[in-house]
Amino acid sequence: MDHRYPVARRALGSAVMRYASTRGDGEVSFSEALAAGLAADGGLYVPTAWPSFTSRTAPATLPEVAASLLQPFIADDPLQPDLAAITEEAFSFPAPLVSLGDEPTQLLELFHGPTAAFKDFGARFVAACLSRARRERPLHILVATSGDTGGAVAAAFHKRPGVRVSVLFPKGLVSPAQERQLTCWDDNVRSLAVRGTFDDCQALVKAAFADKEMGSRYDLSSANSINVGRLLPQMTYFALTSLAIWNVHRAPASFVIPSGNLGHATACVWARRVGLPIGEIVLAHNRNRTMPDYLESGVWRPRASVPTLASAMDVGDPSNGERLRHLFPDLAAMRGALTAYAIDDDAIRSRIRTGWEKYGQIWCPHTATAAEAHALHMARGGEGRWTIVATANPAKFPEIVEPLLGRAIPVPNSLAALFDRPSQVTEIEPDLSALRRAVA
Numbered sequence: 001m002d003h004r005y006p007v008a009r010r011a012l013g014s015a016v017m018r019y020a021s022t023r024g025d026g027e028v029s030f031s032e033a034l035a036a037g038l039a040a041d042g043g044l045y046v047p048t049a050w051p052s053f054t055s056r057t058a059p060a061t062l063p064e065v066a067a068s069l070l071q072p073f074i075a076d077d078p079l080q081p082d083l084a085a086i087t088e089e090a091f092s093f094p095a096p097l098v099s100l101g102d103e104p105t106q107l108l109e110l111f112h113g114p115t116a117a118f119k120d121f122g123a124r125f126v127a128a129c130l131s132r133a134r135r136e137r138p139l140h141i142l143v144a145t146s147g148d149t150g151g152a153v154a155a156a157f158h159k160r161p162g163v164r165v166s167v168l169f170p171k172g173l174v175s176p177a178q179e180r181q182l183t184c185w186d187d188n189v190r191s192l193a194v195r196g197t198f199d200d201c202q203a204l205v206k207a208a209f210a211d212k213e214m215g216s217r218y219d220l221s222s223a224n225s226i227n228v229g230r231l232l233p234q235m236t237y238f239a240l241t242s243l244a245i246w247n248v249h250r251a252p253a254s255f256v257i258p259s260g261n262l263g264h265a266t267a268c269v270w271a272r273r274v275g276l277p278i279g280e281i282v283l284a285h286n287r288n289r290t291m292p293d294y295l296e297s298g299v300w301r302p303r304a305s306v307p308t309l310a311s312a313m314d315v316g317d318p319s320n321g322e323r324l325r326h327l328f329p330d331l332a333a334m335r336g337a338l339t340a341y342a343i344d345d346d347a348i349r350s351r352i353r354t355g356w357e358k359y360g361q362i363w364c365p366h367t368a369t370a371a372e373a374h375a376l377h378m379a380r381g382g383e384g385r386w387t388i389v390a391t392a393n394p395a396k397f398p399e400i401v402e403p404l405l406g407r408a409i410p411v412p413n414s415l416a417a418l419f420d421r422p423s424q425v426t427e428i429e430p431d432l433s434a435l436r437r438a439v440a
């Protein structure tokens with residue numbers, strides 16, 4: 001396999017780390033990139049150097065792996081002395097590897113946090129960082145969500161002093177359980193149902209960043225996966241899993257990742273980039289096939305998102321495609337580094353049934369998308385030690401999964417507690433003046 005990367009701008013091993021925009025804007029510290037979210041030129045922050053992790057020591061706990069992995073990424077940052085405390089706070093729940101019968105393929109369950117999707121990790125890391133950063137003005141976090149990010153960010157920031165959160169979600173396009181989880185907040189968190197798609201929500205957040213009036217009132221930030229503070233911590237469980245597999249099998253770990261905005265995929269690519277024993281990376285998309293089409297045609301053609309069963313991945317213009325294309329400006333290199341599949345709803349349904357019948361597993365539609373992509377990849381001659389990433393608890397999607405399996409799905413306590421809270425939401429048109437009024 002061909003894993004070529006552009007040459008780092010800064011020498012490896014140096015004790016400073018800077019972040020630069022994918023569109024070329026100057027270099028900032030981790031704290032600055034975290035607070036800004038999006039770079040001033042509209043690009044996304046990426047590290048300007050890649051540290052090198054050559055140790056293959058058997059992994060310890062998630063917080064410990066996170067702290068040693070992230071240390072060089074915030075080497076000279078004001079937050080550096082707090083890193084161990086931050087990772088303890090963010091990685092306070094497990095990410096178990098579950099075996100699928102006697103097959104070598106495993107499942108990595110990332111949904112044991114407060115809102116039962118993997119986004120709890122990144123959201124809690126960002127909250128732990130931002131609540132420690134000093135600032136003069138109140139911070140206003142704008143977050144566009146296709147379903148899971150908003151709940152995770154709201155949960156992570158709820159009742160934190162000095163921070164306001166506005167969650168924008170596409171009205172009627174998230175699952176009922178997700179909607180309850182997006183609208184069950186009060187105090188410093190506001191939920192906005194946007195009459196549009198996820199891409200409209202994401203465009204609104206980007207427009208707010210460019211808006212002088214909003215910028216004059218608050219320090220605006222984003223906790224979307226456009227924020228580099230979301231992506232870096234997500235490298236952690238790819239690191240932990242790959243080291244665990246290396247220590248048992250002396251083989252690299254290959255991953256299938258349910259993908260939408262491509263944040264998770266970028267984190268996995270970065271984990272491989274810094275030297276962790278990661279082999280192939282397969283991206284499992286639903287019918288929103290911008291990335292699979294790009295790998296085939298070499299043309300990046302964003303489009304309107306189409307609704308699917310795996311709604312948290314209904315992204316027609318994946319932001320982090322820009323980070324991936326920055327890392328692999330050459331199409332051939334990108335093709336060597338990643339494979340992508342687009343899976344339709346029928347295949348998602350039948351894979352949910354297969355998961356239950358064959359393995360006794362209940363999968364959410366996103367996890368089933370990855371399991372289907374895995375099956376396709378194996379049928380095309382895939383080899384090696386594979387891990388299917390399970391991104392959400394199926395209890396968030398009972399209206400899809402229960403009829404397919406003919407059984408009720410148990411709801412974890414953390415979710416049940418959220419569902420019991422009263423709901424509050426404001427509906428807005430997808431335009432900037434409506435957003436300005438709603439958050440005034």
Ligand SMILES: *Cc1c(COP(=O)(O)O)cnc(C)c1O
Binds near residue numbers: 118258263366392
């Ligand atoms: C957000 C999400 C994804 C997609 O992750 P990206 O980083 O946006 O590619 C997959 N599954 C679930 C359950 C999600 O919430």
